[in-house]
Structures are given as structure tokens and as C-alpha cells.
Amino acid sequence: MTETDVDWQTTFLDQGLYQDLATLFTALGQAADFPDLAQLGQWLAPGTQTLSGQPVQFCADAPSDYYEAQVLASGRVPTRERNWHDLFNALAWALFPRAKAMLNGQHVADIDAHGLHPRTLRRDSLTLFDECGVLVVASDLSLLEDLRQHRWQSAFVARRGAWGRQIEGRVFGHAVYEQGLTPYLGLTAKMFPVLVEADYFAWNIKDRYGYLDQVLALALAGDALKDKALLSPLPLLGVPGWWPANAAADFYDNTQYFRSLSRPRPPL
Numbered sequence: 001m002t003e004t005d006v007d008w009q010t011t012f013l014d015q016g017l018y019q020d021l022a023t024l025f026t027a028l029g030q031a032a033d034f035p036d037l038a039q040l041g042q043w044l045a046p047g048t049q050t051l052s053g054q055p056v057q058f059c060a061d062a063p064s065d066y067y068e069a070q071v072l073a074s075g076r077v078p079t080r081e082r083n084w085h086d087l088f089n090a091l092a093w094a095l096f097p098r099a100k101a102m103l104n105g106q107h108v109a110d111i112d113a114h115g116l117h118p119r120t121l122r123r124d125s126l127t128l129f130d131e132c133g134v135l136v137v138a139s140d141l142s143l144l145e146d147l148r149q150h151r152w153q154s155a156f157v158a159r160r161g162a163w164g165r166q167i168e169g170r171v172f173g174h175a176v177y178e179q180g181l182t183p184y185l186g187l188t189a190k191m192f193p194v195l196v197e198a199d200y201f202a203w204n205i206k207d208r209y210g211y212l213d214q215v216l217a218l219a220l221a222g223d224a225l226k227d228k229a230l231l232s233p234l235p236l237l238g239v240p241g242w243w244p245a246n247a248a249a250d251f252y253d254n255t256q257y258f259r260s261l262s263r264p265r266p267p268l
Helices: 014-026 027-031 037-041 068-073 084-095 098-113 120-132 141-148 152-160 174-180 196-200 205-221 250-254
Strands: 057-059 076-078 131-139 166-170 188-195 233-234
Touching: 014 027, 014 068, 014 084, 027 196, 037 057, 037 084, 037 152, 068 076, 084 098, 084 174, 098 120, 098 152, 098 205, 120 131, 120 174, 120 188, 131 141, 131 205, 141 188, 141 233, 152 250, 166 188, 166 205, 166 233, 188 205
Parallel strands: 057 076, 131 188
Antiparallel strands: 131 166, 188 233
């Protein structure tokens, strides 16, 4: 993943895609420069650790071993300073400590079982979600199926009022946040569907993240990402509230971005 050539600024927090970061990391919006490693460490939940029991800490030194192996064995997460990609990865650790630890552990388990090269479908899937994953959470299964089956007009236009009440997106992949700094028509993430009870949407944001972290960690432990079959494309700029232009219904008429499926996906 290439680095985003953007100097420090806080205006990105005004965009809908970053609303959760603005709410949960208020000091981010007040910072005069990139947060340093100490500040990033302070945002970690107490007791955040790898599956090997090592406390997670962000370090400036380059990995001495394969990245995922070093993280699991030592808890040290290589984090370049003044770097958007690594900043957003650190924030992902703060938001999803259990799931990030489980994903890291599964990477290493796959390497131990199959070797570093060639990469397996499982490792490719884990990497894809780590970088580009978005949890789409809904209390109505048909809303998730609309997205998975590329029924964009139904999901984003006809049922737009359901967003924030029966369905929402929560970013997991740190590359999603990085790419959102320089958005372009065609920007696409990978959707991981999560079905919840209706009362989920009455919870506060911290409780929602805590629940999703636990659900995702359990799903990963159950090998939910053994391949990419469960992950479907999510046109990121189409999510209501995440991109101003999608307030106009004709935004979704662009069939090069909002593409149809050649054949239906198996239902969840």
C-alpha cells in the first residue's frame, strides 16, 4: 500500500466517513500535528494484547522479522511516525483490539501451517479485510442482502431512511480511511455483514464498537475469512452520510461504479 501524500490536517474529520474518529478521538481534531507514538498508545484499551499475551505497543523501528510474526511474538507494532496509513492502523487497534489480535494470530498460524510463500487464499482474505474491510451492521437481513446482491437502488435510494436506524457501516480497514483522504469515484471497500437485534441501534457508539469487536473476533476465530467469499464489494462513496454527492438520487445511476451482478450470490 502506498503512502498518501497529504500533510497533517484535521479537516478530514468533517467528512462523514470519519465521524466515528471525530467522536471517539476528540484530541485528534485538536492536534497541531500527527499524534506521536505515546499518544497512540494512550488510546489503546487497557490490557490490549496479542494472542500470545504480549501487551501491544507502537514502535518506530522497522520489523526485524515478518511483520505479523513480530507483532504476535513481541506485541510491538511497527508504526511510522507522520504516516497516515500507520496512524489509521493504530486507531484500528484502539477500536477493535480483540479482532486485530485475532487477525494477527491467524496470519501467523497460516504461515506456520503453509509457509510464507506462496500466500494462501486465507492470508489474502485476512489481508484484504485488514486493509479494506467495512462492517455493515443491520437488524434486517434483507438490507444486507440488497447490498450483497448489488441492489443499489433499493439499498441506497428506496430504503435510504433505514440508514442509521436499521443499518450502518463501521470502518475496520485502515486503508479505507487512508484512501478516503483523496477520494475518487470508484473507491470500493469490502463488506463484512453483521446481523444484530433491533435494540443495537439504541446503544451508544462505544458499546456498539465493543460488541462488534467481540463479534468479529469470534467470527475470525471460526475462520469466517478462510476465503473471500463472504466479502462483497461496497461502493464506499454510496454509503449515505459518507459522501455529500450521494444525497442526489441520480448519483447512483453511474453503473460503472454501482455495478450489477452477473449472477446472484448465495444468501446469508
